[in-house]
Amino acid sequence: MTDCRDEHAICALLHRYAELVDSGDFASMAALFTDADILIGETVVGHGAAHVEQMFRTMVILHADGTPRTRHLITNPIIEFDGPDRARVRSCYTVLQPREGRIDIIASGRHHDTVVRAGNGWTFASRDYSLLDFTGDTSDHLRSGPSTVPS
Numbered sequence: 001m002t003d004c005r006d007e008h009a010i011c012a013l014l015h016r017y018a019e020l021v022d023s024g025d026f027a028s029m030a031a032l033f034t035d036a037d038i039l040i041g042e043t044v045v046g047h048g049a050a051h052v053e054q055m056f057r058t059m060v061i062l063h064a065d066g067t068p069r070t071r072h073l074i075t076n077p078i079i080e081f082d083g084p085d086r087a088r089v090r091s092c093y094t095v096l097q098p099r100e101g102r103i104d105i106i107a108s109g110r111h112h113d114t115v116v117r118a119g120n121g122w123t124f125a126s127r128d129y130s131l132l133d134f135t136g137d138t139s140d141h142l143r144s145g146p147s148t149v150p151s
Contacts, residue, residue: 006087006122007079010115013122014091018072026056036124059144068141070106071096085117086125097141106136 013032020029030053038046038055046055063069077091095107110131115122 006081006117009122010079010087010089011077013115013124014074014077014089014111014113018074018093021056021060021072022067022070024062024067026053026060029053030056033124033127037126039126039128040130041128059142061141061143063140069097070141074111087115087122089113089115095141099137099140104136105134106138106141107132108134 017029017032020026020032030049032049033052034049036048036052037044038051046052060068073094073096075092075094077089079087079089081087089111091111091113093107093109093111094105096103097106098104110133112128112131114125114127116125
């Protein structure tokens with residue numbers, strides 16, 4: 001049976017992901033996807049931590065301080081349980097980046113995740129990276145175009 005502690009733990013997983021991306025710790029962030037499918041729409045394009053880490057290292061620019069100089073805000077989580085050990089989660093993300101004395105919104109979209117109970121916590125079973133709704137200037141954030149934003 002699920003309770004508020006499960007919802008809190010799932011939200012903490014979403015926020016931990018954002019914290020690790022913003023710190024540039026792609027190895028620890030990718031470890032959250034150890035046994036997860038990575039999707040673009042309905043198509044599985046990769047699996048597991050090694051794929052996720054390589055995707056971020058290939059696409060995201062790390063600055064002199066070792067971070068992408070971003071702040072990922074994860075909001076509006078909707079958690080629907082498929083039993084006590086599995087849930088579907090929809091959330092929104094907004095990516096901020098400082099630029100020339102201001103803070104710009106450089107991307108905004110949605111995550112569609114499946115999470116599963118792993119031991120005493122929760123981990124990702126899948127994530128769809130195709131849900132980018134709005135894009136600003138990502139030239140200081142991504143090496144490639146925003147159509148493949150890993151946020």
